[in-house]
Amino acid sequence: MNKESIKTIILVILVAFSLFLTLALWNYQPNLETVNQEEGLIEETNIGGTEEDIRALLTPEKVIYHDGGTHYGYNNREYIEETYRRMQTWSLFNISVSEKVIPSEGDVLEIVFPTTLTSATIQNIFPIESQNLTLPPLSFDRAFVQLSGEEAGIRFMSPEGDRMLQASINSESLTQLQSEIGNASMWQEYLMFDEDEERRIYLPQDTVEVTKDVIVTETIPLKPLKNVLFSDPTVVKQFRLSNGDLRNSDSLSRMDLVAGGKKMQYLNPVTEQSEVTTTTFNTREILMESVTFINNHYGFTDPFRVHNIRSTYGDIQFSMYFNERPILQDPEDFTSMSVRFETGVLQEYIRPMVTVDPYQSYPNVSEENQITELASGETIETVIENSPRYNKDEITDIMIGYKLISQGGGFSNYYDLIPAWFVQQNGAWKEITDIDSVVQTGGGA
Template sequence: MTKEAIKTIILVILVAFSLFLTIALWNYQPNLETVNQGDGLIEETNIGGTEENIRSLLTPKQIIYHNNGTHYGYQEEEHIGEAFRRMQTWSIFNLSISEADIPEGGDVLEIVFPSTLTSETIRNIFQMENQDVTLPGLSFDRVFVQMSEEEAEVRFLSPDGERMLQGSMRFENASQLRSELDNTSLWREYMMFQEDEERRIFLPSEQIDVAKDVIVTESLPSKPLKNVLFDDPTVVKQFPLSGGDLRHSDSLSRMDLVAGQKKMKYQNPVTESSNVSSTTFNTQEILNESVSFINNHYGFTDPFRVHDIRSTYGDIMFSMYYNERPILKDTEDFTSMSIRFEEGVLQEYIRPMVTVDPYQSYPDVSEDEQVSTLASGETIETVIENSPQYNQSEVTDIVIGYKLDSQGGGFSNYYDLIPAWFVQVNGTWQEMTDIDSVVRRGGGT
C-alpha cells in the first residue's frame, strides 16, 4: 500500500471520529438534580418574617395627657401607635441643652419610651428641620410637649432628671395635637403611683377590661439561621440534646434549639485571639446594628418592640406584643428576642423559633367572658404598699401585659393569652398574683 493511501485512510478515520464526538456531544444529557433554594443553600437566609424600621420598634409604651393636674391615658392601646405615627411628622428645631424643668400646669403631653435613648435617636423618631445639625450629646427616656395658644415646646428629659434637650415644634403640628387632646372620647383618667414625681408611673384610675385570646404557634425554619450565624455552614454538625432539643456547632460557635425547639440560643465566644475590632457600640449603634442584622434575615416574625438597650453590656432586648400589649410571662420563655455584642461582634442571639397566630378562640362563650376585668390603679397601689412580695423602693414600672398558659402542659402549640398586672422590680417583670387577697381584705377595687 502506498504512502498516499495510508494517509487517506488515516484522514477518513479522523473525520469519522470527529463526527462521532460531535453527535455524542449533541445528544448528551447531563444527569444533574435541580437544587431547591429551600433545601439549605448558603443564600437561603430568610426565616419568613418582615423588615422593620427603627421608628416602629420604638413605639412609646405610654402617652399621658396632663390637664391642670389631672392625668389621662388613651382608652385603647392601639391609639398609642396611631398617635406616634402622627408624631413622626412633627418638625423639631432649635434643640439645646438646659437644666431639667418638667412642665406643670396647662396642657402637657408626656411620651414615655421603653428604654433610654440617645439624642441621635431623635432623628429616627421625629423630623428635623436641619438634618445636618449636630445634636447635643444627651440621653432621654421621655418627652414632654407643653402646649400654649400659639406654639408648643418640646423637652427631652434625661433619666437622671437633671438635664434636658429643649426645642420647638411647628404651629401646624401643635394645632393638630390640640384637636386630638380636645377629643375627650379618646381618653380615660389615670393616677400617678404614690404621687411619686421621680418615678412617674401612671395607672388607670378605674378597673379596665382587657381582651383574652387563644393563640397557636407555628415553627420557623432553622436552616436560614444556620446560614446566617455560621461562617461556613457546611462544616456545622448537629447533636441531639435532652428533651428533644438540638445543638448545631462548628466547634467554636453553637446554635441550640431549646424549649421544645421553640427557642434559639446562639453563642459566639469572643476570645483574645479573635481578629476583631476592640471598639464597643454605644446605644445608637446597638440599635442600628441589631435592627439591620435582624432585617437581613427577615427576623421580625411577630410584632416586636424595643424593651431595653444597655450600652454597658452591649445588648438589646425586644418584647413580643399582642393586641398592642407586651407578653411578659411564658413558662417556655420564647416571646422575647435579644442580641448582645462584644468588641463590636455578635456574641449572643436569642430568639423565638415559632411565630404566634390568633386561634378561633372562645366560640361558645359570650363576649363578656372573652375579657378580663383588671383591678384599678388604686388597688394596685394598695397591693404594692401592703404586700411583703415587693420592696416599694425597687419598683421601677407597673403595666398591664399578657401571660401565656399552655393548654397542653408545654407539649401543645395552643396557649391561653391572659391579661394580668405586672410589676418591674430591679429590671425583672413579676406577675402580681396577690391582688384578689388584698381586695377581699378591703384594700381596693
C-alpha cells in the same frame, strides 16, 4: 489481512468515534430549569418575617395628658400608635440644652418610651430641620410636649442628670393632637403611683377590661438561620445534648434549639486573638446594628418592640406584643428576642423558632365572657403597699400585659393569652397575684 491493515482499521474507527462524541457534545442541550438567583438567595437567608423600621420598634408605652394636677391616658391603646405616627412628621428646630424642668403651663403631653435612649436616637424618630446638627450626648426615656397658645415645644427628659434637650415644633403640626385633647371620650383618668415625681409610673384610676385570646405557634425553618449565623454552613454538625436540646456547631460557635425547639440560642465566643477592632456601642449604635442584622434575614416574625437597651453589655432586648400589649410571662420563654455584640461582632442571638398567630378564641364562649376585668390602679397601689412580696422602692414600672399558658402542659402549640397586672423589680417582670385577697379584705377599690 496483515497487522498493519488491522491497525489502520482500528485507528480509523477510533477517530470516527472521537468525531462522533465531539459532535454530540456540541449539539447537546441540557434540560435544566432556569433558577431565579434573586429568589434563591432570599430563600436561603429569609426566615419568613418582615423588615421593621426603627421608629415602629420604639412605639411609646404610654401617652399621658396632664391637666393641672390631674393625669389622663388614652382609653384605647391603638390611639397611642396613631399619635406616635403623627409625631414622626413633626419637624424639630431651635434645638438646645436646658436645665431639667418639667413643663407645667398650658396643655402638657408626656410620651413614655420603652427604654432609655441616647439623644442621637431623636434623629431616628423626628425630622430635624438642620441636617448637620450634632446633638449633645444626653439620654432620655420620655418627652414632654407643651402646647401653649401659638407656641409648641418638646423636651426630652433623662432619668439622670440635671440637663435636658429642648426643641420647638411648628404648632400647625399639632392641630389634630389639640383636637384630641379636647375630646373627653378618648381619655380616662390615671393616677401617679406613690405620687413619685421621679419615677413617674402611671396607673389607670378605674378597672380595665382586656380581651383574653388564644394563639397557635408555627415552626420557623432552621436552614436559613444556619446560613445567616455560620460562615460555612456545610461544616456544621448537628447532635442531641443529654438534656434533649438539639445543638448545631462548627466547633467555634453553636446554635442550640431549646424549649422543645421553640427557642434558639446562638453563641459566638469572641477571644482576645480575634482580629476585630474594638468598638464601644452607645444605645443608638446598638439599636441600628441589631435592627439591621435582624432585618437582613427578615427576622421580625411577630410584632416586636424594643424592651431594653444595655450599652454596658452591648445588647438589646425585644418583647413580643399582642393586641398592643406585651407578653410579660412565658414559662417556655420563646416570646422575647435579644441580640448582643462584643468587640463589634455578633456574640449572642436568642430568638423564637416559632411564629405566633391568633386562633379562634373560645368558640363556645360569648364575646362578653372573653373579657377580663382587671383591678383598678388604686387597688394595685394598695396591694403593693400592703404586701410583703414587693419592695416599693425597687419598683421601676407597673403595667398590664399578657401571661402565656399552654393548653397542653408544654407539649401543645396552642396557648391561652391571659391579661394580668405585672410589676417590674430589678429588671424582671412578675405577675401581681395577691390582688383578690386585698379586694376581699376591703383594701382596694
